[in-house]
Amino acid sequence: MTELITAVEAVDVRFPTSRELDGSDAMNPEPDYSAAYVTIRTSEDAAGHGLAFTVGRGNDVEVAAVRALAPLVTGLSVDEVLGDLGAFSRRLTGDSQLRWLGPDKGAIHMAAAAIVNAVWDLYGRREQKPVWQLLSEMTPEQLVALVDFRYLEDALTRDEALELLRRAEPGRAARATHLLQHGYPAYTTTPGWLGYDDEKLVRLSRQAVADGFDLIKLKVGADAVDDMRRLRLAREAVGPNIKIAVDANQAWGVRQAIAWMSTLAAYDPYWIEEPTSPDDVLGHAAIRRAVAPVKVATGEHTHNQVMFKQLLQLDAIDVLQLDASRTAGVTENVAILLLAAKFGVPVCPHAGGVGLCEMVQHLAMFDYVAVSGTTENRYIEYVDHLHEHFTDPVHVHDGHYLAPTAPGISAELHPASIAAHRYPDGPVWNLAPDPATP
């Protein structure tokens, strides 16, 4: 009997993080970290889990988008899907009717991410390997077969990608061993949420250094005077040798970003993240030229590989912050890692939220073992929120992510966590079902 995908289930799961102002920034004052949580089931009782992260309202739209894609997936042969994951991804993003909602962007693309990640989880479980290892053991030919080069070839050809992967092949085994022994560098955003008072900022900044982090991040962009004070306090707390990144979460126009950053330059920020609209490739390039040597970082809202291609072609960023579920999951992120390697730009994945740390660690570790071959100037973002809800939570010690060894992509939620946080009917929300919510 051929093993078939029998179901694509989607659940609206929301965590009431706004009650504590965890995750507050210039554009997201009160997020409720949420997931359109996807489980793929097969006729052999296997399962894979993935999710698309949102910040509350709209998570129901994301669930609707997953359900719109589900008929493209149910009934497929598992072997055929896993045998050509590039074709599977194009099947999801290339549907001639559904792609009108994107193409390759917004709710429908994030829904594709959740499904693609769930399929990679299924693959990892079948092979009994964490996804970073699964990827790192694929041949260069298998890896480039994942990539849709149609819109990339003016920046990265298949042959260039192959060459780049082959160059990294000899060191794979040694790097995998090193990774398992030493982990992968992390940075922390925990001290710097805008909703935290100065005392908490200073205390958590010191704690971050004590915990082994050499890069911390502060949210900025709501008030320039506050930002100067908070950055000064953080700098005083951690000393001159710890890097402090700042993150404006798109609050500024291009000229405003340049002016605002000039007021913060005295405190030696390491990078400015999302200084303006995530769509403004030219704007990022202009800001980068103006604020150097401060680096420019972006990516958590960069919606697909074509946008990353242009950020790289225009030398618009110093740090590429891919996201686990903004672009179409592991498969598109392989293309983005290859683009970054071609252009020599370090990848520091966006994480935090719910499940993002769990998923992106696999991508960064694969990058180290089989693509860029280095962790220099590379970090995975770390925020200590909501990991307890996962069956295979991240482990961060002494400023490093320990490499996960359990099979899959680490995105499985505990059933009890799902039951408690289902929206709107879970007990955490304590709401009557809303007939207007699909």
Place this chain on the structure above:
Amino acid sequence: MTELITAVEAVDVRFPTSRELDGSDAMNPEPDYSAAYVTIRTSEDAAGHGLAFTVGRGNDVEVAAVRALAPLVTGLSVDEVLGDLGAFSRRLTGDSQLRWLGPDKGAIHMAAAAIVNAVWDLYGRREQKPVWQLLSEMTPEQLVALVDFRYLEDALTRDEALELLRRAEPGRAARATHLLQHGYPAYTTTPGWLGYDDEKLVRLSRQAVADGFDLIKLKVGADAVDDMRRLRLAREAVGPNIKIAVDANQAWGVRQAIAWMSTLAAYDPYWIEEPTSPDDVLGHAAIRRAVAPVKVATGEHTHNQVMFKQLLQLDAIDVLQLDASRTAGVTENVAILLLAAKFGVPVCPHAGGVGLCEMVQHLAMFDYVAVSGTTENRYIEYVDHLHEHFTDPVHVHDGHYLAPTAPGISAELHPASIAAHRYPDGPVWNLAPDPATP
């Protein structure tokens, strides 16, 4: 009593256009033209109608996105909304949780478009004016107040926009009179769908010329040999003096676009539309440099004003094809018209589908009367499909759109058309309700 918005209703309406291969192109072989159809109701029994256009599957996601935005709208004072439509638009697109699904792109942004257009329709009905006239009678100060300049000011400042509008003010009345007498130039895509055979292509091309059109458009991009033959047949049918645009609907990579267009150059195409990914600003710029004097056109999938800004900053397009419901409706389109005028690029709105001709005519006519002040090298796309479902359908005669005179934005569907085409329960679809469809 203050008049309040009491309801934002959304209906999933789909027309089975795929049964006739109307609308078939290289990326959309079988579209079912659809609308997330929005009605806004007030406590004074007034109503406004707008829609977001989709091509079938996914229209339910669009309806879910409208419903997610609805709580931001119901309960608002109509006077306050109409008194500051710029703030209203930012309220929809700036919601700190919902914007995560964009920001400013994809399903949630198109849902904002449907609501914004419905509110403009309400406004026009209240003022007893078609929206083109309503816009054309606003002061330059009122018009720039609609625009969110935050991400635009490196390309267009408020002062520049004001200056541009003031320069066009003296001629407004004369141009409005001219418009009412002569209409606005149209071009037609009716002959050129990929699903039509050669005989139909030739017959409809000749008919288009007989009907007074001097620009027709052919779909290309599926097969180069077919494209050469079809373009040759069309050229022979219409003669050397009729412009023939071609439209690849994103089928190509950058290098492929350049190579393919070189094979079509002998037949003198007027513009190449959507040669590659709609997100690839740099790609469009490279293609434009290579295919000149053939023009490059794009915009129907350009998801917001920041993307249009960059296309203009990089001289990447010769023709800007704004869409009624891809960007956030009339309000964001005012910004896009101002950007185009600043850069001297003609706007030829995307239309066809369902309701797009009806809505975009108001934008092009406003542009003529009060922004660019000219119809030179400007056309509104016209396709003769589905107009019979609207209470105020477009009227195209002798290659020109006649200016609508009924109040509003012309997007109201006949109740009988809604009832017949509701998905999945309308009789046209003849389907049992699907429990998986919200």
